[in-house]
Amino acid sequence: xxxxxxxxxxxxxxxxxxxxxxxxxxxxxxxxxxxxxxxxxxxxxxxxxxxxxxxxxxxxxxxxxxxxxxxxxxxxxxxxxxxxxxxxxxxxxxxxxxxxxxxxxxxxxxxxxxxxxxxxxxxxxxxxxxxxxxxxxxxxxxxxxxxxxxxxxxxxxxxxxxxxxxxxxxxxxxxxxxxxxxxxxxxxxxxxxxxxxxxxxxxxxxxxxxxxxxxxxxxxxxxxxxxxxxxxxxxxxxxxxxxxxxxxxxxxxxxxxxxxxxxxxxxxxxxxxxxxxxxxxxxxxxxxxxxxxxxxxxxxxxxxxxxxxxxxxxxxxxxxxxxxxxxxxxxxxxxxxxxxxxxxxxxxxxxxxxxxxxxxxxxxxxxxxxxxxxxxxxxxxxxxxxxxxxxxxxxxxxxxxxxxxxxxxxxxxxxxxxxxxxxxxxxxxxxxxxxxxxxxxxxxx
Numbered sequence: 001x002x003x004x005x006x007x008x009x010x011x012x013x014x015x016x017x018x019x020x021x022x023x024x025x026x027x028x029x030x031x032x033x034x035x036x037x038x039x040x041x042x043x044x045x046x047x048x049x050x051x052x053x054x055x056x057x058x059x060x061x062x063x064x065x066x067x068x069x070x071x072x073x074x075x076x077x078x079x080x081x082x083x084x085x086x087x088x089x090x091x092x093x094x095x096x097x098x099x100x101x102x103x104x105x106x107x108x109x110x111x112x113x114x115x116x117x118x119x120x121x122x123x124x125x126x127x128x129x130x131x132x133x134x135x136x137x138x139x140x141x142x143x144x145x146x147x148x149x150x151x152x153x154x155x156x157x158x159x160x161x162x163x164x165x166x167x168x169x170x171x172x173x174x175x176x177x178x179x180x181x182x183x184x185x186x187x188x189x190x191x192x193x194x195x196x197x198x199x200x201x202x203x204x205x206x207x208x209x210x211x212x213x214x215x216x217x218x219x220x221x222x223x224x225x226x227x228x229x230x231x232x233x234x235x236x237x238x239x240x241x242x243x244x245x246x247x248x249x250x251x252x253x254x255x256x257x258x259x260x261x262x263x264x265x266x267x268x269x270x271x272x273x274x275x276x277x278x279x280x281x282x283x284x285x286x287x288x289x290x291x292x293x294x295x296x297x298x299x300x301x302x303x304x305x306x307x308x309x310x311x312x313x314x315x316x317x318x319x320x321x322x323x324x325x326x327x328x329x330x331x332x333x334x335x336x337x338x339x340x341x342x343x344x345x346x347x348x349x350x351x352x353x354x355x356x357x358x359x360x361x362x363x364x365x366x367x368x369x370x371x372x373x374x375x376x377x378x379x380x381x382x383x384x385x386x387x388x389x390x391x392x393x394x395x396x397x398x399x400x401x402x403x404x405x406x407x408x409x410x411x412x413x414x415x416x417x418x419x420x421x422x423x424x425x426x427x428x429x430x431x432x433x434x435x436x437x438x439x440x441x442x443x444x445x
Contacts, residue, residue: 005148006044020253022120023128026124028053028054029051029116029124030124031053032051032052032053033116033121033124035186036398042156045208050113050115050116051113051115051116052113052315059379060259064067064391067440086270090440092181101436115188121441128313128440132199139216142436146237146238147235147236147237147238148236148238149233149235150234150235150236151234152165152231152232152233152234152235153231153232154228154230154231154232155156155230155232156233156234157232160232160234160235161230161231161232161233162205162231162232162233166225166229166230166231167225167229167232169228169229169230169231170225170226170229173222173226173228173229174222174224177228179218179219179222180216180218180219181216184215185212185215185216185219188208188211188212188215189212189322191208192205192209192212195208203286207368243334244282244283244284244333244334244335245282245283245284245334245335245336245366246283246284246285246286246298246327246328246333246334246335246336247272247276247283247284247285247286247336247337247338248286248288248315248320248323248324248335248336248337248338249269249272249285249286249287249288249302249337249340250288250290250292250317250320250337250338250339250340250341251265251269251288251289251302251309251339251341252265252289252290252294252316252341252342252344253289253290253305253307253308253309254290254309254310254311254339254344255308255309255310255311255344255375256309256311256344257292257341257342258306258342258375259372260375260376261342261373261375263418264340264373264415264416264418265340265341265371266303267300267418267420267421268338268340268371268415268424268425269303269338269340269410270303271355271421271422271425271428272338272425273285273299275425275429277365284322284328285299286320287299287301287302288320288323289301289305289307290311290312290313290315290316290423291307291308291309291310291311291312292309292310292311293309293312293315294315294316294318294319295319296319296323310343310346311344311345311346312345312346312349313345313349314343314349314352314353314356316339317353317356317357317361317370318356320337320361320378321356324364330339330364331395334366335365335366336365336366336368336369337361337365337367337368337369338369338370338371338428339368339369339371340371340372340373341370341371341372341373341391342372342373342374342389343372343374343388343389343390344389344390344391345390345391345393345394347390349427350390350391350394351394353391353394354394354395354397354398357398358398362409362410366409367410367411368409368410369412369413369428369429370395370410370411370412370413370414371413371414371415371424371428372389372391372392372412372414372415373414373415374414374415374416375416376416376417392412395410395412396412398410399412411427411428413427413428
């Protein structure tokens with residue numbers, strides 16, 4: 001089978017050359033994409049755009065003559081200083097003297113710039129990320145079910161005609177009905193021609209002609225391929241086991257969350273939203289905002305509402321349990337959650353929060369990620385010791401006392417700067433084979 005790609009080259013460029021270039025410079029382009037993502041706004045996070053990579057990374061190897069070593073003979077026209085056999089002094093400064101001099105102003109070559117499409121940008125941006133432990137599957141009734149082979153039928157589309165099975169049936173039928181062979185009829189025709197040329201045995205010639213007519217008549221009655229021989233490949237719909245996941249996003253929007261902290265949380269969830277929508281077809285998203293009360297909201301309200309208030313984290317966990325009980329059976333769904341908060345909580349609510357998380361939520365979760373957003377000018381960023389928040393200490397104690405299986409489902413990270421968001425996101429959602437499944441790390445710098 002030959003496949004001809006007739007897609008138009010984008011912008012008049014060679015699509016094949018572009019793909020080869022991206023493969024060759026993949027590591028440099030990937031680094032440029034991740035560096036650029038740190039300074040993007042939320043609405044532009046999933047867009048393509050222009051990236052820059054060092055010129056040295058796009059040069060191709062080339063063969064050239066060495067400027068030193070070996071024996072050479074030169075013809076120097078207009079020579080007035082040397083005769084044959086003279087030794088030519090080596091140029092001052094060492095080497096072959098063929099290099100270019102630096103500019104007085106200190107200028108150099110610019111970086112190589114080119115534009116990535118949205119698909120190319122997201123493929124590099126989300127490479128090697130996945131939801132951990134996507135294990136549970138269920139059989140769903142899909143609007144567009146998968147199709148698989150279901151034997152053969154005697155009717156169908158010409159495109160599904162099975163030539164092998166059809167010709168096999170044809171051969172079996174022709175053998176069973178003793179259809180005259182071409183070789184047999186050709187031998188009779190040659191015998192008739194020989195006898196007619198000799199001019200004797202006219203009776204035998206007549207008998208052979210009658211036999212030949214009978215064979216031709218029988219051959220026409222038994223076709224080479226009959227409609228009863230036709231067999232078509234048959235396909236039938238069937239429900240396919242599908243791995244389903246729901247990601248529950250919890251965000252603290254209380255008065256203690258500054259605009260800088262909310263921006264960090266929004267960027268984290270924007271990354272999460274792009275990642276899930278890009279990587280998985282069967283993933284539901286649930287958005288829960290909380291102050292001293294919690295409610296499930298839509299995406300627009302989750303990212304852009306200006307509501308504020310006190311902080312009671314347990315209300316968000318109770319709302320999450322309500323949503324799970326109503327719509328997502330743990331036996332059928334892979335349940336994930338990501339929580340973003342500044343770590344402040346009502347003093348009398350920490351025990352309740354930890355109890356809900358440890359006893360009711362983690363046993364049904366595949367993975368729970370806690371992201372603590374901190375002020376940009378917090379002492380730790382100045383090299384001093386940072387005081388852990390009440391919620392951080394409560395979660396830390398819970399993780400230390402939890403059994404190994406529950407601890408592996410829980411991860412904690414801290415961020416203080418926009419530049420920390422992407423590295424922390426990759427740590428939380430990297431493929432589990434690349435490192436430990438859960439650990440506590442403060443990502444301040």
